[in-house]
Structure formats: C-alpha cells, structure tokens
Amino acid sequence: MDASSRGSASAAHPRRFLRDGLGFFGTFLKSPLSVGAVLPSSRYLARALVGRLELQPGELVVEYGPGTGPMTAVIRERLPKGARYLGIELEPRFHQLLVRRYPTLDFHLGSAEDVAAILAARGLPRPQRIVSGLPFASLAEPAQQAVVSGIVGCLRGTPGDFRTFQYLHAYGWKTARRFRAMMAERFDGFERVGPIVRNVPPAFVLRYWGAK
Numbered sequence: 001m002d003a004s005s006r007g008s009a010s011a012a013h014p015r016r017f018l019r020d021g022l023g024f025f026g027t028f029l030k031s032p033l034s035v036g037a038v039l040p041s042s043r044y045l046a047r048a049l050v051g052r053l054e055l056q057p058g059e060l061v062v063e064y065g066p067g068t069g070p071m072t073a074v075i076r077e078r079l080p081k082g083a084r085y086l087g088i089e090l091e092p093r094f095h096q097l098l099v100r101r102y103p104t105l106d107f108h109l110g111s112a113e114d115v116a117a118i119l120a121a122r123g124l125p126r127p128q129r130i131v132s133g134l135p136f137a138s139l140a141e142p143a144q145q146a147v148v149s150g151i152v153g154c155l156r157g158t159p160g161d162f163r164t165f166q167y168l169h170a171y172g173w174k175t176a177r178r179f180r181a182m183m184a185e186r187f188d189g190f191e192r193v194g195p196i197v198r199n200v201p202p203a204f205v206l207r208y209w210g211a212k
C-alpha cells in the first residue's frame with residue numbers, strides 16, 4: 001500500500017474543500033452514527049487506503065460509503081482502463097453529489113449490507129477490491145455483522161481484498177475491536193499501515209485478504 005502520500009485536496013481545490021467540509025459536517029449533525037466523522041478524509045489517507053488497484057479489464061472495485069468522494073477521486077485516477085467501479089452510499093445528499101461530481105462512475109443509493117443483491121440487480125461480477133469508508137466503530141453489532149458477511153460473500157475463494165481505515169483515537173474502542181475480531185475470524189491475511197498522521201484525525205489503514 002502507498003503510505004507515503006503527497007499533495008492535498010485543500011491545496012488543489014480550496015473552495016471545494018470548504019464546501020465539502022461544511023456539507024459533510026451538516027450531514028454528520030443529522031446522522032452522526034452512520035456518517036461517523038466530522039470531516040471528509042484527506043488525500044493522504046485516500047492515497048494510502050486505495051493503494052494500487054491492479055485490476056484487469058472487466059474486473060470490479062466497489063467502494064462502501066464514498067461520502068463526498070475523497071477516496072473516489074483517487075480510485076478514478078488509478079482505475080485501469082476497462083476496469084469497473086461501483087460506489088454504495090447510504091446518504092441521499094452524498095449520493096446526489098457523487099453522481100454530479102463523477103459522471104463516469106456508477107453509484108448506488110443504499111446500504112453496503114445489501115451488496116450481494118445490489119451486484120446481482122446490476123449484473124455485476126464479484127469485486128476484486130472493496131474499499132471502505134464505513135464508520136465501523138460507530139455501527140451497531142448487527143450492522144457490522146451484516147456488512148462483514150457481505151464482504152466475505154464477495155471475496156471468499158478469490159484473491160481479492162478489503163481495505164478500510166480506523167481512527168487512531170477510536171482504535172481501542174470496544175466496537176472497533178469487535179469489528180477487527182470479526183474480520184480476523186473470517187480472513188487469513190491482515191496488514192496495518194500507519195497511522196497516517198497528516199489526516200485529521202490520524203488513522204490506520206487496514207487490509208484483509210484470504211476470505212474464509
């Protein structure tokens with residue numbers, strides 16, 4: 001994974017950064033648990049999380065919880081020709097913004113818990129990569145379990161992997177540990193990168209592969 005990220009969205013697009021920050025914070029105030037953060041991720045974290053996609057034409061990357069799209073921007077830059085992308089976002093306001101901002105990519109308004117049904121309805125193959133911005137530490141146990149089962153259903157028996165992040169300050173929370181324990185039971189491979197200290201707040205990147 002690329003942990004040595006350079007450049008920042010704030011420097012490149014200061015007005016967009018401010019607009020996204022304010023919009024994101026407003027959505028957080030309405031749905032604090034499902035949004036799970038007060039600011040969008042930085043480009044430093046996005047680059048470390050997305051890493052190298054290494055997809056063949058026709059292969060799929062799915063992004064969970066793209067929000068205002070910081071990870072989406074990096075995925076779009078790194079998406080090999082002919083590879084496919086689907087973002088699954090729960091918040092209608094973020095979904096609308098994503099559809100407008102990334103017209104060449106596909107977005108589904110709904111829950112990552114329903115990934116199998118969403119892929120089937122769209123005639124999409126099982127993904128090789130799942131990149132997640134979901135706030136697992138603030139999700140209730142049944143929601144964590146449903147999302148983890150969906151990820152395993154997608155990746156079992158494939159060389160594919162799952163990538164997510166957890167904030168440094170929340171890493172020891174019971175809910176964060178419960179999520180990692182669930183993942184450890186269902187995956188053979190795990191690596192942790194970071195913390196990415198130039199993100200606010202700093203966060204670890206977690207990667208899982210070898211779904212059982």
Ligand SMILES: C[S@@+](CC[C@H](N)C(=O)[O-])C[C@H]1O[C@@H](n2cnc3c(N)ncnc32)[C@H](O)[C@@H]1O
Pocket residue numbers: 034035036037039040041064065066067068069070071088089090091094110111112113132133134135
């Ligand atoms: C911590 S924010 C991350 C947003 C963005 N990826 C980033 O890094 O700035 C969590 C995102 O997950 C979305 N979300 C929460 N639960 C979800 C679910 N079950 N399915 C899809 N998206 C979900 C929220 O609406 C929000 O956009």
